[in-house]
Structure formats: C-alpha cells, structure tokens
Amino acid sequence: MTRTFYTFLLLLLFTCLQTHAQYADSGTGVLKSSVWWFNWRGFTISNGASKTFTTTDGLNVTITFSNVSGPTPIPSQMNTWPGAVLHFLYDFTDPNINPAIYNPPTTQNVAFTMSITATRNGAPAPFTLCAADAEASLKPVENTTLITSGSGWNILEFFRNSHQTGNPVTGCGTQTVVITDTHEPTAVSNALPIGQNPLMATNAPASGILQVEVHMDRMVLGGMAVAFGIFAPIDRGDLPPSYGSPQHRWVYATANQCSYNPPFPTISQSTALKLGNLPGDADPTGNSDDNVIGADEDALTSFPDYTGSGNYSLDVPVTNTTGANAYISGWFDYNRNGSFDAGEGVFATVPPLATNAHLVWTGLPNKLTHGTVRDFGFRFRISSDQTAVSSASGVATDGEVEDYMAHLVVPCDVVTFPTASVDMCEGASLQLQATPGLLSYNWTPATGLSAVNLASPIATPTANVTYTVMATSDDGCQGSTTIAVNVNPLPVITKSADASICTGANVQLSATSSIANTTFSWLPATGLNDPAIANPVATPQTTTTYTVTATAAGGCFTRENVQVQVRSKRVATVNPAANELCEGTSLTLEAAGGDVYQWLAPDNTPLGVNPQLQVTPQLTTTYTVNITDNDCGGTTTLQVPVAVYPLPVITKSADASICAGGNVQLSATSPTANTTFSWLPVAGLDNPAATNPVATPQSTTTYTVTATAGGGCFTQENVQIQVRPKRVAAVKPPFNEICKGASLTLEASGGDAYQWLGPDNTSLGVNPQLPVSPQQTITYTVNITDNDCGGTTTLQVPITVSELNASVTKSNDITCSTGPAVLIATGGTQYQWEPAPGLTDLAASRQTVAPLENTTYRLTVINGACSKKDSVTVTVDLATAISTYPLPNAFTPNNDGRNDCFGLKYWGPVTTLDFNIYNRWGELVFSTHNPMDCWDGHFKGQLQPVGSYVYWITAKTLCGDVTRKGVISLLQ
Structure with a gap:
C-alpha cells in the first residue's frame, strides 16, 4: 500500500542519547542517505530523563525514559563489537558521534520504557518508529523484546550475509516482537560482522504519542545495545544556502514486510508526482550537487537566452498520476543577487495526467543587471501541497525539487564613464572609472596607464591625451567609449631665503613664478601684514615656518617654505x-x-x-x-x-619588656630648641606626638621616634617593647555528646598547673588529660593556672550521655487489594534511609512505598551520639487477594462523617485512572485522574439533587486493566 512518508523515527537496539543527530558516512546500508541518527553522547539514561531532537524537515521529537532497571547503559560508538552486523551497514568516522546506548558484558537483564512524542509546527504529528539489533545476539541465550503501543511491528529492511535461514523475529505483525539469532555462531571469526539484521518498524497514531517497552535479556555473559534515529528520505535543493532550503518528503510503498527469506522486505518510491523522468532521490545534505546520489535533476537540459522583451518562458516536463491537481512553482534569480526575491517566482496548476507545465515570467527589465553572482539560479518545485511550493524554501509532503545554475546570453549596457573629459595636474595620478563588473577591458593608448585590462586603471600622462576603452560583458555584449584627459602644468616658485631676527623685529618675504596669473597665499597668517600677496612683511613673535602656495590654471599648485627664526632675550x-x-x-x-x-x-x-x-x-x-x-x-x-x-640630638628611653595587656612609658628629649617629636607606629600609643607617650602594644613592637628641628632637619632613634602573651586556657573537646557506656579523654591546655573536679568538687586529677566514662549527663570543672602573665581560669566541661531504643514497622504488604505500605521508624531524632524504590525523603521517619517486587528497606536511626541500623521487608504478592474492585451503589453527602463521598476503596495500587460522573442530562459533574479523589455530591459549588448519576471508570492496576460503568444514587 502507498502512503505519504511522515518520518521514520529509528530505534536501533543500542542504548545512548545526545542532543543532535546526523547521517551515517560509513557502511553499506541501502538507507544510509535516509536515516538521521541521534547522537546520545554525554547523556545518561535514568527515570525521568528526556531529550528533544529536531529533524531537518521540522519534526520535533521528545523521548522520555521510565521503568529503567538493570545496569545503566552508557553512550558508545556504533561499533560496540566488531562482530555486530549493524555497524557494517551504518557507522560514523567521527568518534565523537555515539548512536549506541550500550550495556557492557554482564549477565544481568536491562529494561526501560520510552515515551515518544512528535510535533511539527506545534501540532501533533504521526511518525514511524524502527528498531534493529545492533549487537550480535545468539539464539536462544540473547533476546531483545520490543513492545509497542502503536501498530504491529513489520520489517522495513532485511540484511543477511551469512548461511542462516531461520527467522530472527518472533511476532512480526503484532505489537510484541522478540529479536535474536542476528550473529552466525559458526562464522570463521567472531570479530567479523557476519549474520542477519532486520530493521523493524511500528507506526505512531495521529496524536504523535507512542510508548515502546524495551527488554534486553540474556542467559550468558555478553553485551547488548540500542540506538535511535530518524528515517527521513528527503529530496533537497542544491543551490547555495542564500537561495533557501527546499525539502520534499518521499511517498513510498512497502512489500514483503515480514519476509526473512528472499524476496526480502523492500521500500519503493512513488513516481506519481515528479519533474522530468526521474523522481527526487534522498539527499543526506542540501546545498551540494544533488546528483552525487542518483541523477534526479533531469527535467531541463538547456535554457533559452533572454532577448530583452520583458518576458521569459520555460516548458518543464512533469508527471502527475495522483488523480488530483498538483502545483508547480518556478523561481528565476534574474537580478543575480544570490537569492530568490518575492517577484522572481511564478506558479501554475498541474492537472491529472499532465506531462508539461508552461511557466512565464513577465515584467522583466529589458537589460538584466549584473549582481553578486555570474550565472542565473533556477528552482522548480512540484507538490500536491500548494502552500508549500508557494515559497522557494520549506518542507513539502511529496513531489520533487530541482535546482539549476544556468548561463544565459542577455542584453547589456555599453561601457560608460561618469564624464566625457577630466582635468589633472602635471605629475599627478588619476583613476579612470569605466562601468565595473564586465568580462574584459582593453584601453588605448597604453601610455601613462597602470594596466590596459582593468575597469579602473591608474592614469599618469605627461601631456593631454584621449583614452578609448573597449569592454565585453560575460554575456558577450561589447561596447567602447572615450574620455579626454587634460594635463595642466605646475607653477615653479622662486622664494626668499630663510631669515633670523630678534624679538620685535620684522623681515620681508617674497615669492615669484614664471606662469602668468599665478596667485599666492601664505600660512600661517599670524605675524603677516597680508597673507594673500607675493611679498608680505613678517613680524612673528616666535620662530615660524611660513608656507607659500602658488596656484596656476586648473587649480594646479606647488608649495615652498621660508623659516623666520626669532631670537628672544633670554631670562636669567x-x-x-x-x-x-x-x-x-x-x-x-x-x-x-x-x-x-x-x-x-x-x-x-x-x-x-x-x-x-x-x-x-x-x-x-x-x-x-x-x-x-x-x-x-x-x-x-x-x-x-x-x-x-643644625640636626637635633635625641636622648631616648631604654628597651622594655611587658606582659600582654600591660603598658610602659616611652621618652625622648633633645637640647635643640623648638624640637618636635613623633612616634611610629602609632598603634598602642596614647599620644604619638608627645615626648613621653604611654605604650600599650598588643605584640612585640619597635617604636621609631623622629626629632624634627628648624628647617625640617631631623634624626631618628628606636625603642623596642617586648610583649609576653598570656596563654589561653582551653579544653578540647569543649562540649561532648557520647553514647551511654562509651569513654572519652578530656585534655586541658594553656597553663602550668591543672586541677580536675567532679560535680561535687571531688578532685579527679592534676594532669592535663582526664579519661572519663559517665553513665549519665554530667559537667566537669578544671582550674588552669598560668604562673607567668596569667592567673587561674576555671572552665566547665558539659558531657551529654545519650541512649537509643530504635525500631521500624510496616503497615501492610502489597496485594491487588491493598495499596501502598506505610513504614514508620521510631526511637531517634534523625533517620537515614538507604535509597530504595518509593523513598522520596531519605531523612523522614515516615515513608509511603509501593514496590513492584519484594523489597527490603534499610535505615540508620540516630539519637545524639548513638546510632543503630534496622530494616523491614515489604512483600509483593499479586497472585492472591485479587480485588473485585467494588463500588457502592449509593452515598449520603450530608457531612455526618459516614458515606459522605463516592470514590474507590479496596482497589489496590492504581497507576492510571479516568473517573467520570454524569448527571441525567449527560453533563459531566465530576472528573479526576487521582485514585485518592472522591465526589462529595457538589458541582460548581452546589450540592446536587437526590437522584441517579452515571459513572464510567477505566483504570490500570498492578493486577490488570479495569473498566466499571454503573449508576450511583445520591441520597439525603
């Protein structure tokens, strides 16, 4: 059956995630140009982890993982093992591309569920998910199970290079398949990719939501893996990126979808809508030669030249056997600016069975401009989607795109100059400017030109000359024109010599020229009686260089300098x-x-x-x-x-030694009159500007006294004050908490003598250390004596003695009729649970859990310095206590605390729920997805009248799917 290709989301049985994907550039797979692989590098699979990918045709795909169990798979290259067949078909030369979610060799099973959603332009979009064994599985000890919520699994592509004839897929055509036997066990070498590999496919519904459950089960030591990608066969344009990116998705048909022997499954492209004789092929990238893969750009082999009439037409061979109208657009970059502008597209309808489309561009300029590109870009798009082909870029659901870069012969302008003649001065250079952008130029005569084959050569003639340029455009148009260059002579200046004068004197300057009607001007004008005459009088205040400019016909000028040095009377x-x-x-x-x-x-x-x-x-x-x-x-x-x-002489006080906190008086005197004193540093001094300040330093300090006399003349002397610190009395640890029956050693410091006392002042010892083992909370006393700069310090040392009576209990075990179990730990002030299913706050004393299998929960109970480990096991038995999922037939919402709310009881654990209640008019009065919610008889804040109400309940429980429909009576 033929259908529109939406997008194949490929799941290959590797296990790896990253934020982008690409096409395989190595291998022999027939779909290598069509499969867009995910690169999972750097991603970790875990419950709740998700990634979003965007394909080149605008499909946004989000994959979220849940129910992850077994060893955590890791990202890997496609070649997880040399004997795997898949990397022989699809692989990457870049080692940073990791399409594989790889579970290294182990005997443990791995499972996870993928929730996959796809949207395009914000709306849900259908897609096809594919899967294939990417490792090498041996039958029957290595099995990969895939369970889909979409359509039954079929084989999209089947590859075999071995002697195997058995079916590697069990359940083809159903929602559950098991894949094994993908490696030939009798191969010459396990390191060779010899075996068979089916590429499975399942369709997601129009909602764009699909769930796939993956199990990798093994009975021997071995590695298994899963990988993902998008199967996206797209025909693309190949003009440069500035022209936009058009994309046309395939329409295809499949055959032999569950065949594991010849003829194998195939995908064939529809030829019902195309340009030329060949349909569009699948291009892995755009903006490169589209015929590198296939040769689908065959609609046009030549383009007619443009005559300048204002119209340009083309007949494009087409095929439309779809049975409905199709639409074609043609794009002609006639201004050659490297992009398709709004006025460069024309459109036509292609009726059923049409073989030709006539496209006409009207209103074109008579002469086409020379833009940023030499040739003319053409693009043709055909599709049943009229909106898609109305633009030169974007995605179409079917059809084909063909791009061409054509060389046309077109009318062109004759080469021109901005002016017919130009003046220049003798010895100067002039850039001639002919019309730019033409194919070739030839200037005559060559005298005075920097080049004869450029549009804008530099001209340096010595006499009047007329230049002629012959130019040819890239379209073959040729023309010529002339420009006259008039060369005016430069005036020759005879000037007065440099001069030297004293301040206040003057000198006459002069300048003459042999050319008649020459004018003169002098700069700067400062100090000149007239700067616009040939012989001004100069009276400068400082040495000045005067510049005279002589200007003759055509504005041609020369300059000379005259320096006038001004000798000023120097200041002694x-x-x-x-x-x-x-x-x-x-x-x-x-x-x-x-x-x-x-x-x-x-x-x-x-x-x-x-x-x-x-x-x-x-x-x-x-x-x-x-x-x-x-x-x-x-x-x-x-x-x-x-x-x-004179320098002052200082008599100072002697060096001194004090205890910490003490002080000493310093002194300094000098026989020199009017001497002042200053002390540094000022820290610890009561007056650093006095002759005899009092010093109270916190640490040993050297004070410098400076004696300053007349004229700022000074001398300096030093006085050192040594500070002996008082030791700090301390006990470590200063405060303690121990468990009853434990012992502890207290240690005092900061003194020369120690005395330990009990709470009743009984002497316990005179050493710095005191071992203790109290049976109850107690406070010890220690007296610490410092015989040097201190005294006796008394410290209190409290010790708290803790006891612990810890336990943990459960409310129930898990069956189909009982819900989550409540775990309660007692006897402590802190609780530390080991991570386990259902635990959310590892520090809480009360936990609510609902494990899917027998689970032992372990924790540590802490009370002060005491701790104890304990555990409790919650068993899960889904084979007994099967719930009948009962529901009452009446309830009385009168707030008497009995039967006030209609809800679910004795249903056991419920994973998903749709619970709806309707009144007699079919109006929805209550709806919830939470199994803990119930209806209290109110709707829109009002208690509903006595009567019968219809309920409809669908739920998923641990023991199966449940549907209940019935009537509930609301009574007073």
Missing part, C-alpha cells in the same frame, strides 16, 4: 632661587639664560664659571652669580641665599 634664572639645608648636606645651584657665568662668594671670591655650582655651607650664606647673554640681552646679577639648620 637660578634654580633653586632660595634654599634651606640641614647641617652637613650639599646643594647644586644651576644658572640659566646666558652664554657666560661667574659665581662669587659673600666676600666676592670667585667660585666658578660653569652654570652649575655645588655648595656645602656650614652657616647660612648668600651667593652671587653674574649671567651674560651675548645675543639679544646683557648681564644680569642674581643673589642666591642658602639657610643652614
């Missing part, structure tokens, strides 16, 4: 001009502003003729310097006073 200075020195130090005086210097002592004794003079006076002194400027100045005499101050 001495640095520093006035000074203060401390006794015994030196100073360098430096004079400036002259050509000749003479230094004199107070008695006019010559001291030197250099600008610098180093002095070391013992008393306050005034020096004299004569500074002579031989250019624009004279001789200046300056006086330089130097004041000399």
